[in-house]
Amino acid sequence: MGCIKKDKTIMKIKFWGVRGSISAPVKPNYIRNKIKNVLSLANAMDIQSPENIDKFLDGLSFSNHSTYGGNTTTLEIRDKDNNLILLDSGTGIRELGMSMLGQGFAQGKGEAFWVMTHTHWDHIQGMPFFVPLFIPGNKFHFHTSMDNLENRLQYQHAFTHFPVQWDQYHATKTFSYHEEGEIFQLGKHIRALSKSMRHPGGSYSYRFQEGNKILIFASDAEFNLEEMDNIDQYLGYFRGADVLVFDTQYTFEESLQKIDWGHSSASMATDIALRAGVKKLVMFHHDPSYDDEKLDMVYLRALKYKEMFDPKGALEIVMAYEGLEIEI
Numbered sequence: 134m135g136c137i138k139k140d141k142t143i144m145k146i147k148f149w150g151v152r153g154s155i156s157a158p159v160k161p162n163y164i165r166n167k168i169k170n171v172l173s174l175a176n177a178m179d180i181q182s183p184e185n186i187d188k189f190l191d192g193l194s195f196s197n198h199s200t201y202g203g204n205t206t207t208l209e210i211r212d213k214d215n216n217l218i219l220l221d222s223g224t225g226i227r228e229l230g231m232s233m234l235g236q237g238f239a240q241g242k243g244e245a246f247w248v249m250t251h252t253h254w255d256h257i258q259g260m261p262f263f264v265p266l267f268i269p270g271n272k273f274h275f276h277t278s279m280d281n282l283e284n285r286l287q288y289q290h291a292f293t294h295f296p297v298q299w300d301q302y303h304a305t306k307t308f309s310y311h312e313e314g315e316i317f318q319l320g321k322h323i324r325a326l327s328k329s330m331r332h333p334g335g336s337y338s339y340r341f342q343e344g345n346k347i348l349i350f351a352s353d354a355e356f357n358l359e360e361m362d363n364i365d366q367y368l369g370y371f372r373g374a375d376v377l378v379f380d381t382q383y384t385f386e387e388s389l390q391k392i393d394w395g396h397s398s399a400s401m402a403t404d405i406a407l408r409a410g411v412k413k414l415v416m417f418h419h420d421p422s423y424d425d426e427k428l429d430m431v432y433l434r435a436l437k438y439k440e441m442f443d444p445k446g447a448l449e450i451v452m453a454y455e456g457l458e459i460e461i
């Protein structure tokens with residue numbers, strides 16, 4: 134009997150915030166309408182036992198039984214030794230911080246890398262509410278291609294904007310600046326490099342590689358029709374990613390009206406992913422004005438679009454939601 138060699142999981146990714154621009158909490162009436170809608174779809178059998186209820190809910194669309202989430206950009210990445218890399222610090226990082234307290238960070242024994250794409254509010258606003266940063270002994274190693282990152286973060290703590298000053302964060306903080314394209318190490322296992330993206334004020338995408346597994350995070354990034362004419366200069370960077378997390382804030386129609394707003398559409402993302410031989414595309418940076426039903430629709434349209442150009446099904450597309458975990 135032949136031995137089947139299994140691909141070993143190396144990197145783990147968890148999404149703590151998936152919205153773009155500003156957080157988007159759900160409203161009481163919105164929840165009530167969801168419940169009303171689900172109840173109207175159920176029959177007596179569907180609600181006879183907890184198992185039946187789960188089965189019934191699993192058969193519904195995502196927006197019926199769940200929500201994509203309202204927090205802004207925060208990702209948790211773990212290497213094969215469980216070393217921690219934080220990516221950005223949108224409002225999602227508050228809850229990530231709470232989860233870290235049980236992992237040595239409450240005692241000041243925690244250590245993490247922290248990679249920052251840029252400093253728009255939706256990518257830094259959670260930092261003042263990230264408890265591990267206040268605890269002496271914890272160590273955070275910032276890595277970025279943004280210039281003056283420490284000054285930019287301090288600015289968020291001007292007394293006119295927030296009562297707690299930057300130097301009241303008692304954890305140890307180190308800052309490493311990397312030129313675009315320079316390879317840098319995040320611990321023993323992960324090598325990373327950045328690429329500049331078209332975005333007002335600038336933004337950097339990062340490519341993380343552990344062994345032969347590749348994760349690319351590319352938000353906030355505008356690939357409009359004009360940029361697609363020059364796509365060849367990006368394809369080498371995106372080539373062969375196991376997972377590509379990509380800015381798909383707008384529908385294609387909306388992206389035509391919002392040139393230079395700094396974001397892309399699912400169809401652009403799909404084109405790039407197919408041309409670069411990406412295995413899994415994660416749609417990310419959801420517009421705050423899109424509710425769960427609209428995001429379901431955006432996802433279905435993306436799948437339909439993909440079917441036209443990917444008859445063999447080489448590419449998988451998923452929607453990012455709060456709590457989504459991916460293993461590579």
Ligand SMILES: [Zn+2]
Pocket residue numbers: 153154206253255256353418
């Ligand atoms: Zn953003």
Ligand SMILES: [Zn+2]
Pocket residue numbers: 251253332336353395
């Ligand atoms: Zn931005």
